[in-house]
Amino acid sequence: MFNLLDSAKGSHATTFLVASLVFLVLKQFFTSRKMAKRAPGPTRWPFLGNALQLPQQQMWLTFSEWQKTYGDIIHVDVFNQPIIIINSSKIAKDLLDKRSSIYSDRPHLVMAGDLVGYSDPFVLQPYGEKWKKQRKFVASDFSPATMPRYYQLQETEVRKLVRNVILDPDSLFSQTKLRIGTIIIRVTYGYYIKGEQDPFLTLPLTAMENFSKASAPGTWLVDFVPQMKNMPSWMPGAGFLKTAKKWRKIVWDASWDPYNWCKNGLETGETLMPNLCGSAIQSAADGKLSKEDEEQLVWAASAIMGGGLDTNMSAALSFFLAMVLHPAVQRKAQAEIDAVIGCERLPSIADRDALPYVRSIITEVLRWKPPVPLSIPHSLTQDDVYEGIFLPKGALIMPNVWHMMHDPTSYPDPSAFRPERYAGADGDAAQRRVHELVFGFGRRACPGVHFAEGTLFALVATVLATVDVLPALDAQGREIRPDPKYSSGTITFPEAFPVRFSVRSEQAETLLAQVPAGPM
Numbered sequence: 259m260f261n262l263l264d265s266a267k268g269s270h271a272t273t274f275l276v277a278s279l280v281f282l283v284l285k286q287f288f289t290s291r292k293m294a295k296r297a298p299g300p301t302r303w304p305f306l307g308n309a310l311q312l313p314q315q316q317m318w319l320t321f322s323e324w325q326k327t328y329g330d331i332i333h334v335d336v337f338n339q340p341i342i343i344i345n346s347s348k349i350a351k352d353l354l355d356k357r358s359s360i361y362s363d364r365p366h367l368v369m370a371g372d373l374v375g376y377s378d379p380f381v382l383q384p385y386g387e388k389w390k391k392q393r394k395f396v397a398s399d400f401s402p403a404t405m406p407r408y409y410q411l412q413e414t415e416v417r418k419l420v421r422n423v424i425l426d427p428d429s430l431f432s433q434t435k436l437r438i439g440t441i442i443i444r445v446t447y448g449y450y451i452k453g454e455q456d457p458f459l460t461l462p463l464t465a466m467e468n469f470s471k472a473s474a475p476g477t478w479l480v481d482f483v484p485q486m487k488n489m490p491s492w493m494p495g496a497g498f499l500k501t502a503k504k505w506r507k508i509v510w511d512a513s514w515d516p517y518n519w520c521k522n523g524l525e526t527g528e529t530l531m532p533n534l535c536g537s538a539i540q541s542a543a544d545g546k547l548s549k550e551d552e553e554q555l556v557w558a559a560s561a562i563m564g565g566g567l568d569t570n571m572s573a574a575l576s577f578f579l580a581m582v583l584h585p586a587v588q589r590k591a592q593a594e595i596d597a598v599i600g601c602e603r604l605p606s607i608a609d610r611d612a613l614p615y616v617r618s619i620i621t622e623v624l625r626w627k628p629p630v631p632l633s634i635p636h637s638l639t640q641d642d643v644y645e646g647i648f649l650p651k652g653a654l655i656m657p658n659v660w661h662m663m664h665d666p667t668s669y670p671d672p673s674a675f676r677p678e679r680y681a682g683a684d685g686d687a688a689q690r691r692v693h694e695l696v697f698g699f700g701r702r703a704c705p706g707v708h709f710a711e712g713t714l715f716a717l718v719a720t721v722l723a724t725v726d727v728l729p730a731l732d733a734q735g736r737e738i739r740p741d742p743k744y745s746s747g748t749i750t751f752p753e754a755f756p757v758r759f760s761v762r763s764e765q766a767e768t769l770l771a772q773v774p775a776g777p778m
């Protein structure tokens with residue numbers, strides 16, 4: 259009896275062991291890449307893949323349409339380069355945030371990176387030692403604790419912007435460029451921009467314009483057929499090589515000229531406002547950086563300057579557009595500012611906590627028109643499987659942030675501009691959810707987020723406190739309602755629209771007049 263029981267127990271144990279092993283092997287098999295299937299997507303052509311189906315204009319809208327047919331993860335191929343489009347915020351976070359150790363590389367862009375040189379600044383740097391060093395250079399200057407150092411500069415420059423556009427509403431776009439450029443260049447190099455034609459402003463602006471074109475996915479054949487970069491420049495079809503050469507010089511000059519100005523200023527003892535490059539040089543041993551460190555600092559600073567220009571300008575201009583279209587939102591925000599700040603002073607960034615409706619306007623601008631609608635693509639460094647879907651090593655990962663921000667299940671009536679979405683007890687969390695997506699993912703998330711939020715708050719609060727933003731009038735005195743049209747490219751802007759400003763009170767005019775004209 260005893261022996262029988264023992265052997266019965268033994269056979270149970272063996273069965274259990276075998277069953278467990280079979281289960282583990284099957285589990286491994288079903289979750290392995292062999293069983294995982296590729297994500298759905300439009301039908302591919304041999305060799306070309308989906309090249310002909312990728313739209314040239316505002317890709318995010320097409321990808322959003324495709325979501326209805328193919329779902330939240332879409333796989334397309336362009337000349338054998340796999341591209342994974344993600345239309346869901348949950349999946350984007352599951353992959354890019356939670357699995358960031360393998361999703362933090364950047365795609366190797368032959369045109370933008372190898373040929374023009376945009377892979378030197380850390381925005382496009384591969385995930386590696388140079389990228390880490392550059393992020394380290396900027397980490398403390400752009401941490402939340404450092405932000406108050408910049409408040410006065412941010413507030414002063416946006417006040418000048420408002421004062422100038424009241425006098426000349428047609429200068430809205432150029433003034434926005436000038437003031438946002440002045441802010442970011444001052445904190446990066448200590449240099450104060452002398453005017454719209456200052457090369458320290460025009461060069462990086464041109465470099466950013468070119469960046470948007472050079473990095474727009476699917477635009478350059480050489481990105482998919484890298485051998486083309488070696489073709490002789492006289493050959494038909496090699497025009498892109500001439501373009502790349504011209505653009506490369508602009509990137510170089512835009513990055514090294516202001517750096518050298520800053521370095522020389524330190525050497526000659528010229529007083530400079532605390533700035534990223536100056537502090538990094540001064541904190542190096544003996545005040546001298548190694549050649550390698552200097553190079554990485556130049557590119558880190560260039561990334562910060564570039565990152566802080568067009569993105570902020572896009573959001574600022576979308577804000578003005580939203581205000582022209584939504585007078586009721588303006589009135590509600592003005593009532594909040596009048597009640598909290600009064601008319602004796604202008605709002606400051608330190609007032610942020612006390613102005614929740616003003617904050618929710620900023621969030622709604624970023625949701626309504628995200629400045630970087632497809633974020634900046636990441637690249638996957640090893641094969642991966644997500645819920646039975648195979649994601650290949652080297653795939654370009656494109657989070658369609660525009661779609662996430664216009665998903666009607668999260669944002670009913672998504673094309674409506676409605677800051678009230680963030681009212682109520684969940685308001686702050688709802689705002690955070692927008693910012694977390696609009697400013698990017700995982701280890702590559704935007705290092706300038708706090709700085710950008712400060713500049714935008716200073717702008718939005720100052721504008722609403724001092725002026726009514728109104729539609730321009732036509733020759734018959736009728737209001738011209740602008741049609742919100744946006745550019746394509748990595749960073750998207752509203753097309754120029756007519757606008758009018760009316761000062762809200764004499765006190766507002768007096769307060770703006772007191773802002774000093776020169777550098778601070």
Ligand code: HEM
Nearest residue numbers: 381561565566569570630633634697698699702704706710
């Ligand atoms: C409204 C303003 C801004 C928006 C919407 C924005 C958005 C973004 C996005 C979507 C990315 C890509 C994140 C990813 O790959 O997952 C990014 C990266 C970056 N941003 Fe911003 N940004 C803004 C302002 C700024 C400012 C003010 C700075 C500089 C002070 C800045 C510097 C950078 C840099 C250097 C990167 C590259 C990060 C990396 O690759 O490691 N951005 N930003």
